[in-house]
Amino acid sequence: MGTILKERKQQVFRKGEDGFAMACERNSAAGSVSQRACVFCGSRVVLYPIADALHLVHGPVGCAAYTWDIRGALSSGPELHRMSFSTDLQERDVIYGGEKKLYHALCELIDAHSPKAAFVYATCITGIIGDDIDAVCRRVEAEKSIPVLAVHSAGFNGTKRDGYRAACEAIFKLVGTRSIPEVYPYSINILGDFNIAGETWIIREYYKQMGVEVIATITGDGRIDDIKQAHTASLNVVQCSGSMLHLAKLMEAKYNIPFIRVSYIGIEDTSEALWEVARFFKDEKIIERTQRLVAEATHKSMSLVNSYRPHLTGKRAAVYVGGAFKAFSLIKALRLLGMEVVVVGSQTGRADDYKRLRSMCDEGTVILDDSNPVELAAFSLEKKVDIFIGGVKERPLAYKLGIAFCDHNHERKTALAGYEGMENFIKEVYASIMSPVWRLFRRDYAGAPGGR
Amino acid sequence: MKMQTTAPSHTATSNPCKLCSPLGACLVFKGIKGALPLLHGSQGCATYIRRYLISHYKEPIDIASSNFTETTTVFGGKNNLTNALKNICTQYTPELIGVATTCLSETIGDDVPQYLREFKSEQEPNARLPHIVPVSTPSYQGTHMDGFHAAIKSLVTYFAAPLPRTQRVVLFPNMVSSADIRYLKELLADFALDHIILPDYSCTLDGGPWDGYQKIPSGGTSVEDLAKLGGFAFAIELGRSPAGQESASAYLEHKFTLKRYTTGLPIGIQATDEFMQILETISRQSPPQAIREERGRLLDAYADAHKYCFEKKAVVFGEADMVAAMAGFLLETGIIPVLCATGSHNGILKAELEKLSCQSGRSLEVREGVDFEEIHDISRKLKPDFMLGNSKGYSIARKLGIPLVRVGFPIHDRIGGQRILHLGYRGTQQLFDRIVNTIIENTQAQSPVGYTYM
Numbered sequence: 001m002g003t004i005l006k007e008r009k010q011q012v013f014r015k016g017e018d019g020f021a022m023a024c025e026r027n028s029a030a031g032s033v034s035q036r037a038c039v040f041c042g043s044r045v046v047l048y049p050i051a052d053a054l055h056l057v058h059g060p061v062g063c064a065a066y067t068w069d070i071r072g073a074l075s076s077g078p079e080l081h082r083m084s085f086s087t088d089l090q091e092r093d094v095i096y097g098g099e100k101k102l103y104h105a106l107c108e109l110i111d112a113h114s115p116k117a118a119f120v121y122a123t124c125i126t127g128i129i130g131d132d133i134d135a136v137c138r139r140v141e142a143e144k145s146i147p148v149l150a151v152h153s154a155g156f157n158g159t160k161r162d163g164y165r166a167a168c169e170a171i172f173k174l175v176g177t178r179s180i181p182e183v184y185p186y187s188i189n190i191l192g193d194f195n196i197a198g199e200t201w202i203i204r205e206y207y208k209q210m211g212v213e214v215i216a217t218i219t220g221d222g223r224i225d226d227i228k229q230a231h232t233a234s235l236n237v238v239q240c241s242g243s244m245l246h247l248a249k250l251m252e253a254k255y256n257i258p259f260i261r262v263s264y265i266g267i268e269d270t271s272e273a274l275w276e277v278a279r280f281f282k283d284e285k286i287i288e289r290t291q292r293l294v295a296e297a298t299h300k301s302m303s304l305v306n307s308y309r310p311h312l313t314g315k316r317a318a319v320y321v322g323g324a325f326k327a328f329s330l331i332k333a334l335r336l337l338g339m340e341v342v343v344v345g346s347q348t349g350r351a352d353d354y355k356r357l358r359s360m361c362d363e364g365t366v367i368l369d370d371s372n373p374v375e376l377a378a379f380s381l382e383k384k385v386d387i388f389i390g391g392v393k394e395r396p397l398a399y400k401l402g403i404a405f406c407d408h409n410h411e412r413k414t415a416l417a418g419y420e421g422m423e424n425f426i427k428e429v430y431a432s433i434m435s436p437v438w439r440l441f442r443r444d445y446a447g448a449p450g451g452r
Numbered sequence: 453m454k455m456q457t458t459a460p461s462h463t464a465t466s467n468p469c470k471l472c473s474p475l476g477a478c479l480v481f482k483g484i485k486g487a488l489p490l491l492h493g494s495q496g497c498a499t500y501i502r503r504y505l506i507s508h509y510k511e512p513i514d515i516a517s518s519n520f521t522e523t524t525t526v527f528g529g530k531n532n533l534t535n536a537l538k539n540i541c542t543q544y545t546p547e548l549i550g551v552a553t554t555c556l557s558e559t560i561g562d563d564v565p566q567y568l569r570e571f572k573s574e575q576e577p578n579a580r581l582p583h584i585v586p587v588s589t590p591s592y593q594g595t596h597m598d599g600f601h602a603a604i605k606s607l608v609t610y611f612a613a614p615l616p617r618t619q620r621v622v623l624f625p626n627m628v629s630s631a632d633i634r635y636l637k638e639l640l641a642d643f644a645l646d647h648i649i650l651p652d653y654s655c656t657l658d659g660g661p662w663d664g665y666q667k668i669p670s671g672g673t674s675v676e677d678l679a680k681l682g683g684f685a686f687a688i689e690l691g692r693s694p695a696g697q698e699s700a701s702a703y704l705e706h707k708f709t710l711k712r713y714t715t716g717l718p719i720g721i722q723a724t725d726e727f728m729q730i731l732e733t734i735s736r737q738s739p740p741q742a743i744r745e746e747r748g749r750l751l752d753a754y755a756d757a758h759k760y761c762f763e764k765k766a767v768v769f770g771e772a773d774m775v776a777a778m779a780g781f782l783l784e785t786g787i788i789p790v791l792c793a794t795g796s797h798n799g800i801l802k803a804e805l806e807k808l809s810c811q812s813g814r815s816l817e818v819r820e821g822v823d824f825e826e827i828h829d830i831s832r833k834l835k836p837d838f839m840l841g842n843s844k845g846y847s848i849a850r851k852l853g854i855p856l857v858r859v860g861f862p863i864h865d866r867i868g869g870q871r872i873l874h875l876g877y878r879g880t881q882q883l884f885d886r887i888v889n890t891i892i893e894n895t896q897a898q899s900p901v902g903y904t905y906m
Binding site: 003005006007027028029030031032033034035036037038039040041056059060061062063064065066067068069070082083084085086087088089090091093094101104105106108109123124125127128129155156157158372373374377378381392393395396397399400401402441 | 462463464465466467468470471472474475490493494495496497498499500501502503504506507509510511512513514515516517518519520521522524525531532533535536537538539540542543544554555556559560590591592593595661662664665666667844847
């Protein structure tokens, strides 16, 4: 009985072993219960937080039903993104084509909700039946005088990463279509933060304190008009594992806007992100304000770290995330707490990501690409982890095994970015590990599994 | 009586009150011992459905996918299906693999039964293969309930073969909670009936902690029992089938010599009485004293609380069978189900509510094929006192400023959705207490007096 499938032998490594060459960036093995989703999911995740747009899923009802209001991406204004719209294709549509239905659905929904733009997501089925979504979008755009953008996200057409790319291309069509009266010399766009539990607001506030203008937040608490004028920013600050990297590259090529990659997870990486932006503008006042902000926030957060560290030192963590970039930050953040990451992996990491992970990890750490429940459970037990950090699909796995869990994905309601986020993270890790319930799971307890 | 069942006036579906058929099929396969569901299509289908089910059951839910790529879509899914089956056998060593199709594999015309025949013939003669049961579940047809029934039917047609007659009973419980299935097992045991329940996810989707990792959680209807179905004497089916469709129990009756009983979900006194009558007939036993006492307590509670209930208005939504049963139960307590709504469009709810409407002489609004936007629009005009249904109704209840009593599937915003007991006198008792207390709590909270007694 194989824990690791033959096809996956080159996607599971331990630091210290010879011949580390992660065979990543490839399709999941058929029949493995991958934690990945599909192209559509990648696009939907990225565009979801744009709150004043209509998001219409062109396909059977499932794709829209399963993505209805499932993320904690907050909006300071309209909340159209929290609704689920679908053309709900039926058998006759599959036979005769769904273009007419799409046209009518779009017109109706635009009339009913007056969105600033509409995104039309292709699904597996529309990819197959050959609906010309672009043509329908052009027609409705002309008739309704709002941007109507096709997102080429047929589920089978690659991985989640290709979905990010399709989303970036749709967004890119909006950029540059609106001018602003004033151009700010010290201005940025925040890319790749989705305002889960208000994280974009936390980050935006830092930049405000630094004296840096934020033109558009893409896509957390996103607005169509802001995105349209995003080309006026001097710098793109990109977070996350590349979900928005493609957009940054497109904007660099067309508008000559440079970009930097940052992370807002953990004290160290948050400070570094703010510093990078300050250094980019080379403005004395900004540097001075950044210095003050970072010093004060770090001091405050570190006092919390210091009070919790004695309780958490030596605890072992498993980290499994979507993109590897977050894993880098989590390793650093957990180390600061005296904790050790003994299992680490991602759904869609790239070869250079895994090289970097390997260099960061301790000897013996298990490194995984595109893992599955069987492997994750086996390694969590083998490495005796105290806490699993992942997403909703990993949570019940951890609990079944009597392991604490911290949700670091999109459904959570606690902000984990920035200094405030780090404080929340520390408290959650502590509360999860220290809960008395795990003591009842100990194997030597009567009534417990394997107990007397 | 107002039986509004015309097709919706709009084209798009906004906030759907239904899910796609592969979800229902996966749920059924999770109720078979040693089984693993495999979705033949894109990876996202399996992942989304896993996430959706996990958020309700709070249990690990492994569903494999044949992981279509662009090439698969062009050349067909045979290779992917074959590799998926092999990998599942290696990693999970299942007793059964339930292969459900998706919109993608159906549309490109994959012949899954043929692929499976070829797969079997390509294996070594002595190879020990799991049972592989295919079911056709194109997401553009029907709802998750259709996938649920289709998977049960596939299992029954796969396994049932002529056998010498036994006295055993098969109960088809409909899409009810894990707690409901546990209750049904207890009940049938109380009547000394030798039975199986299909599907039985009472343990697989509501179990205790694990010593080590269980690749497939223990529990479920066993393959050995399924193989004996052809000799069973009785089938009980809870819930109704759409006109023109042969249900699993109807198939067994038609093909073998079994006697079949059908009734609605046993919720409320009259509906449960009907169900008990069936159990009495089959077992030739009168209900045990404990069950009679449960019935007595429930009726007693109806009397205690009738003034709180009389002509209170409820909006009931969800799967057709669940909604119909809830409406019947509410009506016997004096509560009016002013709107009964479902996302499916197969006439079940309409037919059931017609019966109830005649019995009660009440005008009831019935909607099939609706989404939550329509439920919201209609509810606004009806000014209900509370809503009764799954957690997806919360946003409407919040906007209307009325409570939502959570029943059915999914319950994504509370713990213990899988442990809500709906069925029998006992389940009704729990439901009734919750509903009445919700009404009282609402009145109490809005009262300027702040009474501390009721």
